[in-house]
Amino acid sequence: MEPPHPDAALRHRAQRFEQRVLWASVLALVAWLTAGFFRRPEAGGIERLFVVVLALGLSAVIAANRMFLRVLPALDRTPREATVTGRRTLNAEPDADGDVDPYDLLSVRLDIDGTLVDSHIAEIIARESLDRFTVGSTWTVYAFDGPLTHAERPADSRVILAEAHDDVVRQGYNLVRCTLRGMTGPGSDLLQRRFANDPDPTDR
Structure with a gap:
């Protein structure tokens, strides 16, 4: 075991x-x-x-x-329902050693203040939990206030799974220009980080 x-x-x-x-x-x-x-x-x-x-x-x-501990852009912690619309396979090309280590990003669609937004769940879902994310399934997510969710291209848009899904096993995350892999386990590594609109701990 x-x-x-x-x-x-x-x-x-x-x-x-x-x-x-x-x-x-x-x-x-x-x-x-x-x-x-x-x-x-x-x-x-x-x-x-x-x-x-x-x-x-x-x-x-x-x-x-x-880079993996810096403050992240402001997060809107309003719970929103996102519907899975598909998957994108990334890192599918062999590296210099000929190794291939692909992973899937889940495409979702959600309503943000009356506007339908096509985005992606930032967390990289581990294989043991990935089968739960079938097309049409719904998940509670948080959106970023700025361009990290409201991007010009859906490929560059990200949302984060809410605490309601802390049982989902992840193996890292992809924030477009910053990807971390190898930290496998349940719960969100991103929600452990500080966001730009979080209270400053030094003010307490």
Whole structure:
């Protein structure tokens, strides 16, 4: 029997913890590099180069991870009913190693203030839950206030599954210019993030 997938809150805390560990590692390497100038004998050139390269590598990982933790555009948390209209298969072309790792984005149609909008569910639904999203099935979603939902092209429009569907297993998300895969489990990774219209936690 496979172990249960971690829920969205646990996955989000793991991401935050990973960032803290990376920052602590970089600070430790900087301290090590600095101490190398004062200790006797001094650190050699190879040791200093190794520390610098390692610190730069970890800093690059931190910078990349920050993309997946930044504040997202404003979200309208009005529950709306979206009807599945089909699927789009993405990432179907082989990479440099000849591997193919496709995934499906679900196309939906919803009413936003009297206007029918063709969009896509931003979460990448895992295979074990994908069969539930048949054409014509309805799901409660949240829409973004700005162009991330109200895009010129339906292919660039995204909505997020509401908390009512936290039992659905996801394996990442696609926000047009930002895609994260591999974090499999129930619940929405996106709803764990901060949105531009959320209260500032520092004001509390």
